[in-house]
Amino acid sequence: MAKKTSGRGQRDLTVKVKTARGRRLSSTRWLQRQLNDPYVKRAKDEGFRGRAAFKIMELDDKYEFLRPGARVVDLGCAPGGWCQVAVPRVNSDGSRAGKPQGRVIGVDLQEVEPIAGAEIHQLDFMEPGADDLVKEWLGGPADVVMSDMAASSSGHKQTDHNRIVALCEAAAELAFDVLVEGGTFVAKVLQGGAEDSLQAELKRRFDKVANVKPPSSRSDSSEKFVIAQGFRG
Template identity: 65%
Template sequence: MADGGGKRGGRPGGGRGAGGGKATDGGRAALHTRVKTAKGRKLSSTLWLQRQLNDPYVQRANREGFRSRAAYKLSEIDDRQRFLVPGARVVDLGCAPGGWLQIAVARVNALGRKQGKARGFVLGVDIQPVDHVEGAEILELDFLADDADQVVKDALAGPADVVLSDMAAASSGHRATDHLRIIALCEAAALFACEVLNPGGTFVAKVLQGGAENELLAMLKRRFATVAHVKPPASRKDSAEMYVVASGFRPEPAQTPGDDEGRDDEG
């Protein structure tokens, strides 16, 4: 599925515009940017752009140098769960445009700037081109391709402590279809996580509420000590988006030769 490997949201807004203001507690006016509907642009696109320009998380991302408002979703989740620790090895699936990579690089000390702290490793994967993020390695590939998981494992060159997935298929406009697509991506990411995570590792993935995630959650509960749904403050209130945070990974015990011998004779 060609559109399966990249995020389709959280595009950073920019620019300034004149507009009416409303009074704030500090006595200053908070500018509200209005966007005119350009010829050939749909009203829905204009409304999306206007919302982006007036989104406080978008404005904050622009000020603080993050590539998308989604960076704050990960930072807010990690503020509560504390899995991005110095020295951690992280894989970010669906990493475009790079906001999550920026957060991960800083928190796991991938650049080695925290004196006396272990140095981490961050690997990003996306079907879309992603501009270089200092401290991260980036693979441009479709994660759903047949050999993609092996390519990622080769680049990882060892186990991971954290697997992140913010993958989302392009919206079809049909909520049930979009839900099924994102659950399929989440399942693929979860299977990969179970193959590469260290014992005690963490898996974080975006899902859309819709009811089809029960099988996924059941699998995660078998393999992780704790599984929780989280909606960080940076997620828009009117969005069906939530994040599954599974922590305390439990590898399946390795089978020893002869485990299955003689079972046909039982009874």
């Protein structure tokens, strides 16, 4: 790894990564991108578990669904960045005096390190009865169901797109079962066309549906986020 200097008295701070023997070029590019990503550095500096925390932060700044007192379920919550953002915003840790106290439930197939103010459960949310468990843990219906899930990459763009849309559809089905009337569903999808049926279903069940690419989403990524608000029950 080296930092190249350029110009008198100035340094080019772009980190260059040499491709080591046995390392694929794609891995080298990923590492170089990570090392030069300001959101990765900011996440580390601010104590978040990943740069994805800024995506939900930016979405909530615009659409204001993480309100004090809200009951939130985060599907596929690992490593926990979205839960970290939700905790102070819904006041599930009770840190905001005079504000209603919410609940944050994180659900994932894998074990997730504890998060102060959130309740983490290891569960396959597609299993029968998962919706009843979620409502039991929340102490009632959810105000917000959110998902940043992505299937493991196959290397085939259309296959990966179909997989993530299928995950989003499954998350939406759970949301339909657990959301309170007027609730919000937020999920990651990939642009590619197969999500049309999902969009149509969301527009049928919610008052407002928006598709957004937040500033912290990498420009070379095809991801976008659907924000469906005003669940009709």
